Amino acid sequence: MTDYRIASIPGDGIGVDVQIEAQKVLDAAAKRFGFGLEWTEFDWSCERYAKTGTMMPEDGIEQLSGFDSILLGAVGFPGVPDHVSLWGLLIPVRRAFQQYVNLRPVRLLPGTTSVLAGRSADELEMVIVRENSEGEYSTLGGRHNSGQPGEFALQEAVFTRVGVERIIRYAFEVARTRSGRVTSATKSNGIIHTMPFWDEIFGEVAAEYPDVKSELTHIDALAARMVQQPDRLDVVVGSNLFGDILSDLAAAVTGGLGMAPSGNLNPERAYPSMFEAVHGSAPDIAGQGIANPVAQVLAATMMLEHLGETDAAAAVNAAVEKVLSEGVALTPDLGGKATTAQLGTAIAEAI
Template structure:
């Protein structure tokens, strides 16, 4: 060991979130040991189950407690009887906004040993990244419900600030420079009269500063169709909070499903901890049965290692996942196998021992 140590807040959440976080931590601890650093875990029971017991997803000083950590590792949340908006606004959104995690980064790719619902598409054609604005936009508390002369109605306001829109679009362009050099912006300016033209104008302004990056704007409905019909035309897709949310789930669906999709809630400046999670839900119907796929959570862990600066370890985790999936000998039921969650996690951890990049190569 060379003294590198990171303090990580682990929030397993509910259902299969608990199952897959156990396996992901197993893999990450092995990667840390092989690459000369240490992960110090502190576990929190913040979850919908906690809400059912206490009436809160996390304590009042929860955000303050998390501020001392280098990273946050979140499992899925969701529990029968607890509405989804409770978990979102009681845990995820307060953390995202308190720590300025304005980038929701969702890489999507067709992994070895898996298949796409799209016919005759190669792994090279099914690889992109969604950059979702994560702190404002359509996810706002401004509005309300009331009853008027014509009956009950609801008003929901969106908030798009110049600073918020510009920084997420600029992040997408900077990312594109490290990839294939293409950015596509999701918009709907032909129907949403104020916020989307505002978004489009800022996109055009930012794009002018990146003449080396090909840029285009595409209406969200046409973009959803392109993602299915011509996914090879997409590299970096940037969208508002709502559009990015929808597109990233669609992208995951065509590249093996949500069980294979990781995500990161990123504070690019590093002034606050970032949070990493799988995209899938808590699936309470299969929780504790040992059949959940831990790959998305493990890949989210690789994203966390990359963000912490442990790039070699992150590459090794990704390679181990790909190697085990390509071999096809250990696979959970959703991948067509009969292995358990623990079997797959153990196999990926063991595959790290064969990685060519170890301490000497870091």
């Protein structure tokens, strides 16, 4: 029997609530399909920051390096600035473990509705491939002349040939397993250096994939298309910032952030990958037992797929669809009255 060592970081707010259910579901899948999951929980969070001044200990990366995978709840809480929580935990892990692919599949699940009227499930299904290690999310820059009339802030974006080429190539490989269509998000008409660089590399990679249809689309037009003609999109690849924004928009039109998972992947598997729901920590409903755990369960499913347990992942996906279709154990955001635990238990029992 294969045993996997999983680092569990529940984080803050509803991250704690949904993490419990995701682990419950995965344990049920492991029991059915004959593999083991060894969970180790870490209290790295904004609560820890309030007590110690750090989101995680100095040797946090070293502690995580021995695990097969990481399942993250959600991070963020009032009183701790978002840039502190993000750069204190999530981004350091992504970069230390070269998780340069942020993969965000979105689809309209059974029993849920879209804000877009008249759209069917087959029209609302796509994958966002986001560059996850460089781009606009850089520490280069600074604030100058603080408090003076001439105060200014300078933020530098970093686009390397290696970084751009590998994320675009990954998107084309994903497209080959799907419809064979890739759309690249750009803004080369306004951003004069980095975006033309991105476009050039996209064209070079596209030439190597004559079997895949490809197009460049400006980010503003692409956002409009995602709402007006989502059926024209399948695999969308974008820089760190563009991919971040588009994936939230895609989730919003396919049932909401409560249904959207994501994976921070090191495709070479030299380091552990990390999986998380797209939604935040929602402190306003934390601990009330009403948070929707589906996104975290689906993130855990992505983790199973990455570990090679594809049958177990398929079973979890089927269980989620079954429970949502039946409509009995739905949380308030889905129009039901079930608790977080009741929905999680229903999915686990369906496995």
